[in-house]
Amino acid sequence: MARVVVDVMLKPEILDPQGRAVQGALTRLGLAGVSDVRQGKRFEITLDGDLDADRETVLNRLAEELLANPVIEDFTVRVAEQA
């Protein structure tokens, strides 16, 4: 069993109105000095069996094609657990 985490965040140069709204709310509700908030997506993927090199290649391709929009988003793929 392998657990893979894919994080998808807007590229730094893309405006993030959701993050901006959260930034304003955190400040209003008493957290001082919030200089930036970005909101993105997190996928936790559980796979049967080992994550071999072939499957990792497929997973990286699908993260780029399916989970992220590479025009406006960056993503990271990370094996959280391999057992």
Place this chain on the structure above:
Amino acid sequence: MARVVVDVMLKPEILDPQGRAVQGALTRLGLAGVSDVRQGKRFEITLDGDLDADRETVLNRLAEELLANPVIEDFTVRVAEQA
């Protein structure tokens, strides 16, 4: 400057139709053995100055009140960078 990451995921007992749709798509597009996908939110929060104990308490409270819905979601708060 401190960077804090808050991950918000649906509780394991709550159905996740978005995750289920992604699971189906990954399988159809050639990734074998996907047994589960959960989709959640990731917040990257940048703070001026150090994250002392007081601000960390406020941040934890606001993560629970503002960023997550504790009825259906679990969250983790993690300091990614402290400099």
